[in-house]
Amino acid sequence: MPTTSYQQGHLSIWRGNDVLPFIDGLSTNHVLDLQHGEFRQTTFTTAQAKVIDRVGLFHMGGFIAVLSHGPFWEQLARHITPRILNQDVSISNATENNQFFIQYDEVGPEPGHFMSQEGITTARTPQGFNFLVVSKGTEIATDSEVEEFHAWRIENIVPWPEFEITLKHHAFTCGLDEDVHSDKGCYIGQEVLTRMRTRGRKGRVMTKVSNTDVDEASITTAGEIHSLAIIRV
Amino acid sequence: MDCGTCETAGPIQVMKPDVVDVALTISDKAQTMLTDAFGEDRSMALLVGVLSGGCSGYMYDLQIVEETDQSCQEITINGFRVLVPNASSHLLDGIEIDYVDRLMGGGFKINNPNAESSCGCGESFN
Numbered sequence: 200m201p202t203t204s205y206q207q208g209h210l211s212i213w214r215g216n217d218v219l220p221f222i223d224g225l226s227t228n229h230v231l232d233l234q235h236g237e238f239r240q241t242t243f244t245t246a247q248a249k250v251i252d253r254v255g256l257f258h259m260g261g262f263i264a265v266l267s268h269g270p271f272w273e274q275l276a277r278h279i280t281p282r283i284l285n286q287d288v289s290i291s292n293a294t295e296n297n298q299f300f301i302q303y304d305e306v307g308p309e310p311g312h313f314m315s316q317e318g319i320t321t322a323r324t325p326q327g328f329n330f331l332v333v334s335k336g337t338e339i340a341t342d343s344e345v346e347e348f349h350a351w352r353i354e355n356i357v358p359w360p361e362f363e364i365t366l367k368h369h370a371f372t373c374g375l376d377e378d379v380h381s382d383k384g385c386y387i388g389q390e391v392l393t394r395m396r397t398r399g400r401k402g403r404v405m406t407k408v409s410n411t412d413v414d415e416a417s418i419t420t421a422g423e424i425h426s427l428a429i430i431r432v
Numbered sequence: 433m434d435c436g437t438c439e440t441a442g443p444i445q446v447m448k449p450d451v452v453d454v455a456l457t458i459s460d461k462a463q464t465m466l467t468d469a470f471g472e473d474r475s476m477a478l479l480v481g482v483l484s485g486g487c488s489g490y491m492y493d494l495q496i497v498e499e500t501d502q503s504c505q506e507i508t509i510n511g512f513r514v515l516v517p518n519a520s521s522h523l524l525d526g527i528e529i530d531y532v533d534r535l536m537g538g539g540f541k542i543n544n545p546n547a548e549s550s551c552g553c554g555e556s557f558n
Contacts, residue, residue, distance in 0.1 A: 210433070211444065224485020246488060246558060257433070264433060280446040282484035284519045285502050290444045297433055320433035332433040385487045385556060 200305050201343035201351070202331075207360070208299025209269040210332060214262040215287035222256065222263070225279060225387055227370055229380040235260045238313040238322035242378040243275060244388030248369045248395075251278050252360065253378060255322060255330055257313055266322075266330055268360035269294065300331040300339055303351050325377055326357045353422040356407050362420045363405050363427060371395055372429060374405040403429045449522040456480070456516070456524065458509050462531040462540060466512055469496065477506070477513035480529065480542070482520035486556025490523060492542050522546075 213222075223230045228241035237258050243251040252271040257264040267275060280290070302321075307329040308314045313322035318334035328351075333339050349359070356374065358364050363373040370379050370392060379392055395401055405419065408428045420427040458466070470476055479500055481493040497515070504515040516524050528543040547557035 221484055224483070224491075225489075259433075276444060277447065279484075280444070281449065282489065283446060284482055284484065285517050286484065290446070292442055292444050293433075315433065318433070334433060385491075386485060387487065387489050390487045 200302060201347060202300055202302045202339065202341050203343040203345050203348045204341050205299040205301050205330070207269040208294070208297075208330075208332070209267045209272045210293045210297050210299075211265045211267065211272075212262050212291045212293050213265055214289050214291075217286040217288050218263050221279075221283070221286055221288045223383070223386070225282065226254075227375070227379045227386060227388070227392065229383040230256060233258045233263075236313065237311055238308075238324075239311060240324065240378050242370050242375050243278060244370055244386075244392070245278075245366075246387055246391075248388035248391035249366050250364050250368060250370055250373060250375065251275050251366065253364055253375055255324070257320065257322060257332075264293070264320075264332070266299070266332060268364075271360060274366070296335055298333045298335060298337075298339070300333060300341065301328055301348055302331060303328040303343075303348055305329060327355060328357070349420055350422055353407060353420055353425050353427050356405065356427065358405055358427070359420065363429065368429065369395065369402070371401040372403045372405065401432070403431050405429050448519075451518045452521045452525050454505050454507065454516045454521050454525045456507060456509075456514065456526070457528045458512065458514070459528060459530040461533065462529045463510060463512065465531045465540070470512070474511050474513065477515045478529075479504070479515045479517075480524060480527070481517050482523050488547075488556040488558040490558065491556045494540055 219231050226241040226243045233239055235258050239256050242253045252267050252275045255266040307321055307323035310323045310325050313320055318337040320332045322330045358374040407425050410426055413428050417428040417430050418426045419429055476496050476498055479495040479497045483491045483493045485491050502517045504517050507514045526545045530541045532538050532541045
């Protein structure tokens with residue numbers, strides 16, 4: 200049961216009647232129908248469809264807990280907070296109260312759902328790993344180094360923030376296709392992504408490569424034999 | 433994740449632009465259409481707001497209201513009451529409310545000098 204620490208995790212608590220429409224209007228996935236107990240990933244993009252951050256939404260009933268990537272939080276906050284305007288949305292930071300882990304090669308809740316038990320909230324991603332958000336003070340044993348998780352990511356072609364998921368790439372380029380809902384309404388970056396999808400052109404894409412087959416500069420996550428790379432197709 | 437712990441989480445710093453005194457105009461065509469909508473009743477007001485979202489980041493939100501609980505600036509133009517929420521004032525200063533009379537894409541239209549770009553449908557801007 201490989202479990203590794205995710206030290207860059209960031210947790211914010213979003214409250215208010217307008218939270219889901221607010222997130223829906225600014226990100227790639229359809230989230231208006233998210234229900235209590237469900238987990239869904241969505242991606243905030245710029246008008247040019249470049250990725251600001253991919254986040255995981257936990258519908259906790261009275262509020263939405265948003266798991267994002269800590270180093271990207273400032274750019275995400277700069278993007279979202281001026282757009283709150285008069286909407287009923289308030290955001291607080293719960294990062295300091297929690298710790299974050301990743302379990303991979305492991306079964307978990309049904310994808311799209313999460314379960315909470317004794318301070319540990321576990322969400323299963325469609326990419327085949329679990330996010331664990333754990334209250335401070337609750338012990339979790341880790342038995343895997345983060346490098347092993349990155350090796351697993353290479354084998355399973357799973358993108359990760361600061362590696363593939365960066366402000367330099369479109370959502371399609373860094374393998375976030377499943378976050379991009381095909382027929383939801385307008386959101387920032389939608390025109391670009393819809394054009395790319397309907398024309399069948401994505402420019403560069405993330406893929407698993409043999410290290411000898413590609414230019415080193417295109418490698419985003421380096422492995423011993425295989426790597427993840429973003430290459431033109 | 434401990435929901436009790438989450439209750440005590442600190443608020444994040446929200447970027448709130450300054451409130452500006454809004455100046456706006458209403459085109460003759462739009463005034464004619466507002467007269468059709470309001471009749472002689474001037475107790476109703478046109479609320480010109482902004483929501484997040486749309487292809488360009490912000491969407492106009494036009495409503496006919498009597499009152500609103502939002503903190504607003506009230507502007508009277510030729511007897512028409514126009515309410516502009518203070519939270520959106522920085523985005524709406526200098527706008528012209530126009531009316532476009534065509535089958536597709538017709539209706540009230542906002543010409544906004546603050547918009548760097550607009551969506552093809554004209555409903556959202558950046």
